[in-house]
Amino acid sequence: MPIHRLVELQRAAMAPQLATAATRRSVRVMPAAAGNPVSPALDATVATVIAPRQADAGALRAVRLDPGVARMRLDRLRPELFDPVKPLGFERKDSPHAISPVAQPSDATLFEDAHSDVRYFLPRYRLRTTAPGRYDVNVVADPQASGLWVVSLGLEAYPAPELGDAARTAQTLPHPLDAALSYRLPGSTIERRLPATELLSDARGPVVIFRLGLAERDELLGAFMAQSAGASLSVMRPYTVAVPLAAPAPTPGPVPGRRPPVAVPVPPGMPRPRFPVADTLPRHSLNLAANRQLMLKRRFEIDPRLVAGTGIAAAPAAAVPQRYRALTQSPAVTMPLWFDSALHAYVYPGGSPSAGSAVASLQMHSVPYSAPGRSARHHSYLQSSSQPTRFYFLPDAFRLARTEHPPFKPALAFVVDQSPSTDPGATQTAVELIADVRPVTDGKRLLAAREALKSKLPTTGVAPGEISLEPLLAPSVLRLGLPRGGRMQTIEVAAQVDLANGFQLNESFALDDFQDVFAALMAPRSAALLQGHVAVSTGLGGGEILVPVELNFRALEGELFQYTETTDSATGTVAVQLINQTGGALHIPALPVWLSRDGAMVPARTEGLDLSQAIELPAEGVLGFQVLPVDPWPDALPTGPLDAVFDTSAITAVPDPEALFAQTFDNSVDQETARAITVMTDAEVLTSAQAPDKAIRFVIIEFRGNKSVRLSDSKLEEAVEVPVPLMDVLLRRDTEGQYEYRQTVVYRSGTQTSSGWRKTDLGLLFVPFEGGD
Numbered sequence: 001m002p003i004h005r006l007v008e009l010q011r012a013a014m015a016p017q018l019a020t021a022a023t024r025r026s027v028r029v030m031p032a033a034a035g036n037p038v039s040p041a042l043d044a045t046v047a048t049v050i051a052p053r054q055a056d057a058g059a060l061r062a063v064r065l066d067p068g069v070a071r072m073r074l075d076r077l078r079p080e081l082f083d084p085v086k087p088l089g090f091e092r093k094d095s096p097h098a099i100s101p102v103a104q105p106s107d108a109t110l111f112e113d114a115h116s117d118v119r120y121f122l123p124r125y126r127l128r129t130t131a132p133g134r135y136d137v138n139v140v141a142d143p144q145a146s147g148l149w150v151v152s153l154g155l156e157a158y159p160a161p162e163l164g165d166a167a168r169t170a171q172t173l174p175h176p177l178d179a180a181l182s183y184r185l186p187g188s189t190i191e192r193r194l195p196a197t198e199l200l201s202d203a204r205g206p207v208v209i210f211r212l213g214l215a216e217r218d219e220l221l222g223a224f225m226a227q228s229a230g231a232s233l234s235v236m237r238p239y240t241v242a243v244p245l246a247a248p249a250p251t252p253g254p255v256p257g258r259r260p261p262v263a264v265p266v267p268p269g270m271p272r273p274r275f276p277v278a279d280t281l282p283r284h285s286l287n288l289a290a291n292r293q294l295m296l297k298r299r300f301e302i303d304p305r306l307v308a309g310t311g312i313a314a315a316p317a318a319a320v321p322q323r324y325r326a327l328t329q330s331p332a333v334t335m336p337l338w339f340d341s342a343l344h345a346y347v348y349p350g351g352s353p354s355a356g357s358a359v360a361s362l363q364m365h366s367v368p369y370s371a372p373g374r375s376a377r378h379h380s381y382l383q384s385s386s387q388p389t390r391f392y393f394l395p396d397a398f399r400l401a402r403t404e405h406p407p408f409k410p411a412l413a414f415v416v417d418q419s420p421s422t423d424p425g426a427t428q429t430a431v432e433l434i435a436d437v438r439p440v441t442d443g444k445r446l447l448a449a450r451e452a453l454k455s456k457l458p459t460t461g462v463a464p465g466e467i468s469l470e471p472l473l474a475p476s477v478l479r480l481g482l483p484r485g486g487r488m489q490t491i492e493v494a495a496q497v498d499l500a501n502g503f504q505l506n507e508s509f510a511l512d513d514f515q516d517v518f519a520a521l522m523a524p525r526s527a528a529l530l531q532g533h534v535a536v537s538t539g540l541g542g543g544e545i546l547v548p549v550e551l552n553f554r555a556l557e558g559e560l561f562q563y564t565e566t567t568d569s570a571t572g573t574v575a576v577q578l579i580n581q582t583g584g585a586l587h588i589p590a591l592p593v594w595l596s597r598d599g600a601m602v603p604a605r606t607e608g609l610d611l612s613q614a615i616e617l618p619a620e621g622v623l624g625f626q627v628l629p630v631d632p633w634p635d636a637l638p639t640g641p642l643d644a645v646f647d648t649s650a651i652t653a654v655p656d657p658e659a660l661f662a663q664t665f666d667n668s669v670d671q672e673t674a675r676a677i678t679v680m681t682d683a684e685v686l687t688s689a690q691a692p693d694k695a696i697r698f699v700i701i702e703f704r705g706n707k708s709v710r711l712s713d714s715k716l717e718e719a720v721e722v723p724v725p726l727m728d729v730l731l732r733r734d735t736e737g738q739y740e741y742r743q744t745v746v747y748r749s750g751t752q753t754s755s756g757w758r759k760t761d762l763g764l765l766f767v768p769f770e771g772g773d
Contacts, residue, residue, distance in 0.1 A: 073401070073403070073404050073411065073436060074401070074411050074434070074435070074436035074504055075403040075404060075405070075411055075436070076328050076404070077327075077328065077329065078413075078434070079325070079326070081413035081415070081434060082403055082409070082411070082413065082663075088323070089245045089323035089324050089325040090242075090323060090324055090325075091321055091322070091323060091324070092114055092242075092322065092324060093114070093115070095114040095242040095324055096114075096326075097114070097240050097241050097242045097326055098111040098112065098113060098114065098120050098173060098241045098242070099111060099112045099113070099114050099241065099242050099324065100241045100242065100243045100244070100327070101244070102243070102244075103243045103244055103245075103246075104243075105241060105243065105327070105329070106122075106160075106331065107121070107122040107123070107124055107160050107237075107331065108160040108162040108163060109121075109122075110163060110166055110167075110170060111173055111241055114242065118171060119166070119169065119170040119171070120170055120171050120172065120173040121159050121160070121163055121166075121167050121170045121171075121172065121173060122172075122173045122175065122237060122239055122331075123157035123158060123159060123172055123173075123237075124157070124158055124159070124160055124333050125155045125156070125157055125158075125205075125206070125235045125237075125333045125335070126155065126156060126158065126333075126335060127153060127154070127155065127156075127233075127335055128154045128155060128156035128204060128205065130154075133343065134344075134346065135153075135154075135339075135344070135347075136152075136153070136154030136204075137151075137152070137153050137154075137339070137344075137346075137347050138150075138151070138152045138347075139151050139217065139221065139347060139348065139349055140152075140349075142211060145211070147213065147214065148211050148212065148213060149211070149212050149213070149214065149217040149349075150209060150210070150211055151209070151210040151211075151212060151217070151220065152207055152208065152209050152210075153207070153208045153233060153337075154202075154204065154205065154206075154207050155205050155206045155207070155208065155235065156204055156205045157172070157205055157206075173239055173241075174239070175237045175238060175239040176238060177199050177206055177235060177236065177237060178195075178196070178199070178235075178236040178238070179195075179196040179199060179208045179233060179234065179235045179236065180193050180194060180195050180196060180233075180234050181193070181194045181196070181208075181210060181220070181231070181232070181233050181234075181337070182194070182230075182231070182232055182234065182473075183220065183223035183229045183230060183231035183232070183337075184223070184228070184229050184230050185219075185362060185384075186222070186226070186229070186361065187361055187362070187539070187540070188362055188474075188538055188539040188540050189474050189475050189537055189538060189539035190362065190382065190392065190472060190473065190474045190538055190539070190540075191473040191474060192219070192223075192473070193473055193500075194210055194212075194216075194220075196208050196209060196210060197209045197210050197211045206235075208233065208235075215386055215387045216387070218386070219386055219387075221347070221348055223337075224337055224338065224339045224347060224348075225338075225339065225340075225341050225348075226338075227338045230336075231336070231337040231338060232334050232335060232336050232337055233334070233335045233337055234332045234333070234334050234335075235332065235333045235334075235335075236330050236331075236332050237330065237331055237332070237333065238328065238329070238330035239328070239329060239330075240326055240327065240328045241326075241327055242324035242325065242326055242327070243324060243325060243326075243327045244322055244323075244324055245322075245323045245324060245325055361384075361385040361386075362382045362383065362384060362385065362392075362538075362540060363382065363383045363385065363456075364380055364381070364382050364383075364538075364540060364542065365380070365381045365382075365383060365391075365453065365456055366378045366379070366380055366381075367379055367381060367448075367449050367452045367453065369442075369445045369448055369449065371442060371444075371445070372650075379393065379394065379396075379445065379449065380393075380394060380545050381393050381449060381453060381469075382472060382538065382540075383453075383456060388456075388457055388458055389457065389466070389467050389468055390467075390468050390470065391449075391453055391467060391468070391469050391470070392469075392470050392471070392472035393441075393446065393449070393469050393470070393471065393472060394471075394472050394499065394536065394545060394547050395439030395440055395441045395471075395499065395547060396439075396440050396441055396442050396445065396547075396548075397439075397440050397547060397548045397549065397550050398437050398438065398439055398440070398502060398503075398534060398547060398548070398549045398550070399437065399438065399440050399549075399550050399551070399555055399556055399557045400412055400435055400436070400437060400438075400551050400552070400553070400556045400557070401435075401436040401437065401438040401502065401556065401557050401558050402556050402557065402558025402559060402560075402582070403558070404558070404559070406559075406562060406581040407581050407582065407583040408558055408559045408560060408581050408582050408583070409582065409583045409663045410435075410553060410556060410660070410663065410664060411435065411436035411558075412433070412434070412435040412436070412521075412664050413433075413434045413435075413664055413665075413666070414431050414432070414433060414434075414514070414664055414665050414666055415431070415432045415434060415666050416429060416430075416431055416432075416511075416666045417429065417430040417431070417432065417508070429510070429511040430508050430509070430510065430511070431508065431509055431510070431511050431513075431514055432506060432507070432508045433505065433506070433507045433508070433509070433517065434504070434505065434506055435504070435505040435551070436502065436504060436505075437502050437503050437504070437505055437549070437551070438501075438502035438557040438558070439471075439499065439500065439501070439502055439547075439557075440557050442649065444647075446469055449469070450466075450467045450469065453467055454467065471499060471500040472499055472536070472538075473498075473499055473500060474499065474536050474537060474538050474539070475536075475537045476497040476499055476534050476535060476536045476537070477492055477493075477497065477534070477535050477537075478492070478493040478495045478497055478503065478505075478532065478533075478534055478535075478549065479491065479492050479493065479532045479533055479534075479535060480493050480505075480507075480530065480531070480532035480549060480551075481528050481529045481530060481531050481532055482507055482509065482529070482530070483509045483510070483513035483516055483517060483529065484509075488516075488528055488529050490532060493505070493507065497534055499534070499536065499547075505551075511730075514730050515730060515731065516529060517529065517530065518657075518661070518730065518731060520551075520552070521551065521552050521553050521655075521660075522552070522553055522655045522657060522660075523552060524552070524554065527552065530551040530552070531548075531549065531550060531551065532548075532549045533546040533547060533548055533549055534546070534547045534549060553653055553655040553660055554652045554653050554655060555652055555653070556653065559581070560580065560581070560582055560586060560648055560651060561578040561579055561580060561581060561648075562578075562579045562581045563576065563577060563578050563579070564576070564577045565577075565643070565644060567641060567642040567643075568642075569641070569642060571628075572595070572628070572629055572632070572633055572642065573626050573627060573628045573642075574595065574626070574627040574642050574643070574644045575624075575625075575626055575627075576623075576624070576625055576626070576627055576644050577622060577623070577624045578622070578623040578624075579620065579621070579622050580617045580618065580619055580620060580621045580622075581620075582619065582653060583619050583659065583663060584619055584653055584654060584655065584656050584659055584660070585616050585617065585618050585619060585621075585653070585654035585656070586616065586617045586621075586651055586652070586653060586654065587614060587615075587616055587651065587652045587653070587654050588611065588614060588615050588616070588617055588650075588651050589611070589614040589650050589651075590611060590650045591606065591609070591611060591646055591647070591648070591650070591651070592646070592647040592650075593605070593606060593627050593644055593645065593646050593647070594644075594645045595627060595628075595629050595642055595643070595644060595645070596642070596643045596644075596645050597633070597640050597641070597642055597643070598640040601645065602629050602630070602631065602633060603629070603630045603631075604627050604628060604629050604630060604644070605627070605628055605629075605630050606625045606626065606627055606628075607625060607626040607627075607628055608624065608625035608626055609623060609625035616654060627644045657731055658727060658731075661727050661730070661731060665726075665727075665730075671725065671726050671727070672705070672723045672724065672725060672726055673723070673724060673726045673729060673737070674721040674722065674723055674724070675721065675722060675724050675729070675736050675737050675739070675763075676719060676720070676721050676763075677719070677720060677721075677722055677739070677762070677763050677764070677765055678717060678718070678719050678720075678763065678764050678765070679701055679709045679711065679717070679718055679719075679720060679765045679767060680711070680716060680717040680718075680764065680765070680766055680767075681699060681711045681716055681717075681766065681767050681768065682716065682766075683713055683716060685768070686699075686712070686713050687713070693747075693749060694747060695747065695748045695749075696745055696746070696747055696748070696768065697712065697746045697747060697748045698710055698711060698712035698746055699711045699712075699743055699744070699745050699746075699767050699768050700743065700744045700746070701741055701742075701743050701765070701767055702741060702742050702743075702744070703720070703722045703723070703739060703740065703741045704722075704723065704739065704740040704741070704757070705722065705723035707720055707721070707722055707723070711767065722739040722741075723739065724736070724737025724738060724739050725737060725738070728761075736761060736763065737761060738759050738760065738761045739759070739760070739761070740757050740758065740759050741757070741758060741760070741765070742754065742755045742756060742757050742758065743755050743767055743768055743769065745768050755769070
């Protein structure tokens with residue numbers, strides 16, 4: 001099983017909820033599509049495809065964070081942000097997916113098969129009817145389990161009206177389904193979200209099934225009757241298609257009869273510049289939109305600006321085939337579920353509206369918890385009056401997520417806006433910060449809270465059972481420190497915050513602020529920039545509940561290691577190998593471990609891993625050791641397979657600015673920019689009165705990137721823009737970027753000397769300098 005941060009402890013803290021969730025999330029349905037080459041695994045003769053949901057630790061973790069439908073990871077939604085190979089894409093003939101004619105498809109898009117003339121559409125769903133005015137909604141006692149009730153909702157698929165008659169000849173795009181039912185609890189803004197127990201299929205379409213206890217059934221039926229509860233069913237339709245990539249800039253080709261470009265005159269034997277040098281070049285500072293085409297000249301293409309008006313023919317654009325990339329989306333269809341008891345009495349058991357009239361309320365409790373190395377902090381828990389053993393909790397914090405597949409790098413990208421500005425006065429290039437932010441919850445805190453909250457249970461009228469803990473869902477706003485107008489301001493950010501699943505951050509700022517933003521991500525948590533909170537409004541009075549938001553590269557949410565485990569059931573030990581797959585070093589001060597066997601856990605210790613002092617594990621570094629129980633396994637405990645469970649919450653990343661810059665900065669942007677410098681000399685230096693035989697005719701300074709300057713007694717100074725690494729400019733406050741240069745000195749005697757390449761960051765370069773190669 002993947003080594004998540006205290007997954008098993010969180011699972012133990014929420015055992016009743018997870019047991020119910022495991023029952024609910026038992027199967028999923030994937031509609032079959034006859035003759036659909038996009039999904040060859042689907043059998044055309046099968047009308048219903050039911051596959052078991054994943055039951056691994058990843059699914060358990062999703063249940064912990066997601067009481068309904070999980071929000072898709074950013075690196076799935078926009079893989080091109082995190083993999084520089086992705087933007088290259090593939091041609092239509094190589095596409096394994098249906099083709100979208102637009103870059104941002106929807107269920108109103110008509111898709112095309114990559115290899116035939118078959119077309120597809122993504123259907124919408126709605127509640128179906130069994131008779132006029134009667135929906136296919138049923139609430140009945142579960143015949144398979146005493147004390148449980150089954151709520152079923154029949155659905156039917158239909159094409160988007162925007163498709164018109166085109167949908168008649170199109171096929172359904174293959175897609176799995178997932179569903180959740182949500183409603184607001186009475187007297188509050190808190191939302192309850194129930195994941196579907198099952199998704200079945202009959203001759204008319206999908207059927208969504210919920211299995212509930214009596215108290216849950218009454219609470220749900222009360223929401224069905226109250227329009228103010230806003231009950232609704234959300235059906236998620238994940239699908240993958242190929243979308244067109246933006247056409248690349250045409251590459252100039254050779255033109256027969258092209259006149260050679262005008263070159264800088266140089267004496268025989270001198271190296272000739274590889275393309276003409278303009279007398280004056282525009283200064284762009286850090287305007288990447290303008291610099292991008294200029295800096296591409298390092299590939300030794302001729303800058304069109306330098307040959308304009310010379311009669312040189314323009315090169316024809318080479319034909320470039322359209323390329324595509326895979327895009328995965330999971331759009332939801334939401335159906336309101338309000339059933340007037342007078343019109344839809346069939347929804348309620350026995351036709352009695354009173355069966356769903358239970359009124360619930362919530363009571364807030366504050367429980368302190370002190371994490372190791374931190375001061376005590378009070379956490380809020382809300383208790384349901386209708387089900388007193390049910391408590392709602394909030395995460396400890398929100399942090400930057402890691403990508404879900406190795407290398408587990410930050411799910412964050414800086415995207416540079418290279419489009420021309422419509423504002424003639426605009427001088428700043430805009431940078432968009434796109435990040436996946438996820439909730440983090442300490443499982444030890446939930447275990448401690450479950451014990452502390454037992455004192456809040458009524459002494460009478462409550463059936464025996466364990467306390468269940470569920471993520472709290474309520475309206476929330478994000479307030480974050482961001483650069484605005486040259487200073488940091490805490491502002492309310494337009495982000496759709498999901499307290500159980502996190503949110504995506506999309507914020508733009510000027511390129512000049514990039515240094516501050518990147519430094520804040522590298523800084524300790526005390527940095528004010530990119531720090532803030534999520535303010536949660538429960539509607540119960542008492543003001544907002546604040547959950548910290550900590551965005552930095554040192555502490556991220558997600559996987560750290562790839563692993564192997566070899567168990568020895570006879571000795572009760574596990575041989576473990578952990579491989580650092582984060583792409584950077586990890587600081588490991590401690591690594592608490594437990595051994596798990598059939599859901600039971602005992603404290604364990606490591607053998608062969610010395611953590612008496614913290615260690616730094618480099619990228620791809622390996623830790624190999626044994627895990628043994630502290631005490632022998634009790635005879636009464638199960639004897640199934642062993643598994644090592646680690647608490648990785650003490651591990652932090654060791655940020656490497658250059659590696660993180662390469663991982664997060666826009667890979668479609670040229671990684672060089674230009675800076676203006678002045679090259680100058682002095683007449684006395686050229687004439688060399690002290691050594692007439694060393695009098696200089698002229699000096700040529702060449703710069704990496706095919707720039708050169710020629711100075712003589714008739715031109716003692718010249719401004720030039722030289723290429724510098726973008727990383728130098730954006731990450732270092734003490735330099736405007738280093739550049740490389742070399743000089744060739746031609747003497748009046750006809751001799752000449754050339755130097756090797758040198759590097760400097762001087763804005764005023766005085767030549768010639770002493771020495772040769």
